[in-house]
Amino acid sequence: MHTAFLMLLIGLFAGTMGAILGIGGGMIITPIITLGMGLPIKYAIGASIIAVIATSSGSTIAFLKDDVLNLRVAMFLELATSIGAIVGALLTGVFNPAILYFLFGCLLLFASWNMVRKLRSGKEVLHRATPDKLAEKLKLNNSYYDKNLHEQVDYEVENVPGGMTIMFGAGLASGLLGIGSGAFKVMALDNVMKMPLKPSSATSNLMMGVTAAASATIYFFNGSIRPDIAVPLSLGIIVGAALGSRIMQHMPSRWLRIIFVPVLAYLGLQMAFKAFGVTI
Known part of the structure; x- marks a missing residue:
């Protein structure tokens, strides 16, 4: 009972933060389970997969209801992510993962710096003189009601090929390195x-659930998912994700970026150092 209650609280925290940031709860759950509770990394990975699916399920319902996520963008870009995951799985054991760890780490560090630049400029939505023709043709442009600003925000999507490339890389990282790719999805968008x-x-929350569901079956059959961990964890995550999705919509976007900067910087440094066999 003590372990179940602890997992429930961990799930509540991970689900809340995962829904707010759109990166899943794996980066929160894995160190707690391995370092804090002393469980093998195998079960931490299984719990991480469950966390991503539960976070996606709990938050997507609220985001769909409030019309915040861009469903057309999610479904379109998921094609690139899925293809990348398949290619990554096929390249396992062939390509040197250290190179990818370093490249993806540098990419996340660049994204973190870019967010700092946006914070300094104070610009949240970038308006372009010429709309993206491909985004218009695919009907990817959308709008949402910002509950913090109390106004409808119209936005346009640009550089669709660039976004597809990053999403392919995110899927490649997931399939080849066995890591979560929520940070890459948010960076691309x-x-x-x-x-x-x-x-x-x-939108990242929805896409993560689709990607994770594809690999969950494999982890289930190889015994990485323990019911005594997964069940209370999932219950806490679903409640936390629903709560986090509400909190996120009322937060100023500037606060979200302030939270995102150290998260992306940490993930970037972690991947870059891992390329040289150093764990931080």
């Missing part, structure tokens, strides 16, 4: 395709 941060986070 916010930095490359110039979507506002709130719909970027909401």
Whole structure:
């Protein structure tokens, strides 16, 4: 009972933060389970997969109801992510993962710096003189009601090929390195395709669940998912994700970026150092 209650609280915290940032709860759950509770990394990975699916399920319902996420962008970009995951799985054992760890780490560090630059400039939505023709043809442009600003925000999507490339890389990282790719999804939507941060986070939440569901079956059958961990964790995450999705919509976008900067910087440094066999 003590372990179940502890997992419930961990799930509540991970689900809340995962829904707010759009990166899943894996980066929160894995160190707690391995370092704090002393469980093998195998079960931490299984719990991380469950966390991503539960966070996606709990938050997507609220984001869909409030029309914050961009469903057309999510479904379109998921094609690139899925293809990348398949290619990554096929390249396992062939390509040197250290190179990818370093490249993806540098990419996340660049995204963190870019967010700092946006914070300094004070610009949240970038308006362009010429709309993106491909985004218009695919009907990817959208709008959402910002509950913090109390106004409807119209936005346009740009650089669709660039976003597709990052999403392919995110899927490649997931399939080849076995890591979560929520940070890459948010980076592609916010930095490359110039979507506002709130719909970027909401759209990332939906996409993560689709990607994680594809690999969950494998982890289930190889015994990485323990019911005594997964069940209370999932219950806490679903409640936390529903709560986090509400909190995120009322937060100023500037606060979201302030939270995002150290998260992306930490993930970037972690991946870059891992390329040289150093764990931080």
